Amino acid sequence: MNLKNLLKIFSERGCQKVYVKKLSPNDNSKNQIYFGESFDVLNIFPSSNVTTDEEGKRKRESFKSKLDFYWINEEGGLFIAPYAQLILYPDYPEVRFSGFLKGCRNAPSNFFTARIENRILFLGVSEQNKIYGFVTLFESEVGQEFLNLKKLDSHGVFAVITIARGQILRDSKGILLNELNRIHNLGWITSKRLNADRALIPCNHTNCGGYTLEAELNIPSNAIAGPDFLGWEIKQFNVTDFNKFGSKSITLMDHSPTGGYFHQNGAEAFVRKYGYPDRKGRPSRMNFGGTHKHEVSHKLTSLKMIIEGFDYERKKIVNTNGYVALIDDNKVPAAIWSFSSIIEHWKAKHPQACYVPSKSKKGQANQIQQYCYGNKIILGNYTDVSLLLNEIHLGNVFYDPGIKLEMAIEGERKQSVKVRSLFRTKPINLFSLYYQHEVVDTSSM
Numbered sequence: 001m002n003l004k005n006l007l008k009i010f011s012e013r014g015c016q017k018v019y020v021k022k023l024s025p026n027d028n029s030k031n032q033i034y035f036g037e038s039f040d041v042l043n044i045f046p047s048s049n050v051t052t053d054e055e056g057k058r059k060r061e062s063f064k065s066k067l068d069f070y071w072i073n074e075e076g077g078l079f080i081a082p083y084a085q086l087i088l089y090p091d092y093p094e095v096r097f098s099g100f101l102k103g104c105r106n107a108p109s110n111f112f113t114a115r116i117e118n119r120i121l122f123l124g125v126s127e128q129n130k131i132y133g134f135v136t137l138f139e140s141e142v143g144q145e146f147l148n149l150k151k152l153d154s155h156g157v158f159a160v161i162t163i164a165r166g167q168i169l170r171d172s173k174g175i176l177l178n179e180l181n182r183i184h185n186l187g188w189i190t191s192k193r194l195n196a197d198r199a200l201i202p203c204n205h206t207n208c209g210g211y212t213l214e215a216e217l218n219i220p221s222n223a224i225a226g227p228d229f230l231g232w233e234i235k236q237f238n239v240t241d242f243n244k245f246g247s248k249s250i251t252l253m254d255h256s257p258t259g260g261y262f263h264q265n266g267a268e269a270f271v272r273k274y275g276y277p278d279r280k281g282r283p284s285r286m287n288f289g290g291t292h293k294h295e296v297s298h299k300l301t302s303l304k305m306i307i308e309g310f311d312y313e314r315k316k317i318v319n320t321n322g323y324v325a326l327i328d329d330n331k332v333p334a335a336i337w338s339f340s341s342i343i344e345h346w347k348a349k350h351p352q353a354c355y356v357p358s359k360s361k362k363g364q365a366n367q368i369q370q371y372c373y374g375n376k377i378i379l380g381n382y383t384d385v386s387l388l389l390n391e392i393h394l395g396n397v398f399y400d401p402g403i404k405l406e407m408a409i410e411g412e413r414k415q416s417v418k419v420r421s422l423f424r425t426k427p428i429n430l431f432s433l434y435y436q437h438e439v440v441d442t443s444s445m
Helices: 003-012 039-043 141-147 172-185 209-216 260-274 339-346 385-394 427-433
Strands: 015-023 033-036 050-055 060-066 069-072 078-080 085-089 094-098 119-126 131-137 153-155 158-164 192-194 200-202 233-238 250-254 285-289 304-308 323-327 333-338 352-362 369-373 376-381 397-399 402-406 416-418 422-425 436-441
Touching: 003 015, 003 119, 003 131, 003 141, 003 158, 015 033, 033 039, 039 085, 039 094, 039 339, 039 385, 050 339, 060 339, 119 141, 131 141, 172 209, 172 352, 172 369, 172 376, 192 209, 209 233, 209 352, 209 369, 250 427, 260 285, 260 333, 260 402, 260 416, 304 385, 323 339, 333 339, 339 385, 352 427, 376 427, 385 397, 385 427, 422 427
Parallel strands: 069 131, 233 352
Antiparallel strands: 015 119, 015 158, 033 094, 050 060, 060 085, 069 078, 085 094, 119 131, 153 158, 192 200, 250 422, 285 402, 304 323, 323 333, 352 369, 352 376, 376 436, 397 422, 402 416
16 A cells, blocks of 8 residues: 555545544554644544533543444455544543454554554545544655645644645645636626536526535535535625624524423424514515524514533633523523534534625526625634634624414415524624635736
């Protein structure tokens, strides 16, 4: 095995990024492998449902999340490690990799059952949310070739290799910025999208700005969820002036409550109890909407948002059973979002994100929507649920649902409930959701 062959295996498995850690002697099966002090690694390594747990004699509280993990051996064979998981310890805080040998046939146990120096762990993340691991020594051919690589990106305790068609790709950020500048210089673009067969087809909806941008970047509109372009997640947002990021809200996640009156009784009962008559006077409709912020009572619903179990000064979770909630005047929870469920949703955010402003207009001939894209974009690197919770505490991230109850009208329609349970923010607040962030003018590249 050499580095070229290893990267080819990762690439053939759909991996664009390979995260590499020089292991310390303490990184072993007994002590687990240290992945860093930030929960942002959840956004790197896709995992299944987040659960809470207490372990050890000291009853250390933790969150656990299982990985779909496979070891690669020297011959390129794959062997599943069915108990591999990430463990998040909020007290420290830190994240550790555990269970990576248990139940695995041909696991590389000799690398982890003792305190061994000079080891290197390679972790590739695929488009199918599978993770592939390979471990070797410094003195191996793979090890020596890796140690001789220069100017690699880094993420916490990891060096980062970006690969395309099995080759190491340098400066993915520069390639992205050049592409976005090309798209900016195109001016108005007729609305379109790229389907799964990579065929261009018209996009006739009013919200095709994202699809059109993705089509220009050769990204299919219904591709498997994952980073869109060389490991970067691409998002567009509407503005009226490319020199201003605007005041329109951006949706961060759609997350229905996991507790409280809403969860116990359903959306219809929730709207009947806490909603209000349609403000346009439609008698057959009730709504629940509006911006709900931390410790601010909403004038229409009389509910306010609270957070329990989060230390605002230290910006960390202090109770794994904590939650975000909407409470009424009697402090009865109308809706609850557990921390574990928020982590579950937030870990779907990608570690590298690019936000591109856009304008739209109707085409003159056939009235098909057209879009153009700005040259000043927002880049964000490495997010963490603690950053999200802190922004909720500050009121910069808010609950802005669109829940409506349409009552039955005889001979016309049946009763229906539509639920959009959105957490949103303003573009200017995106900076605070990433550890690294910048505004880049692609025209100056």
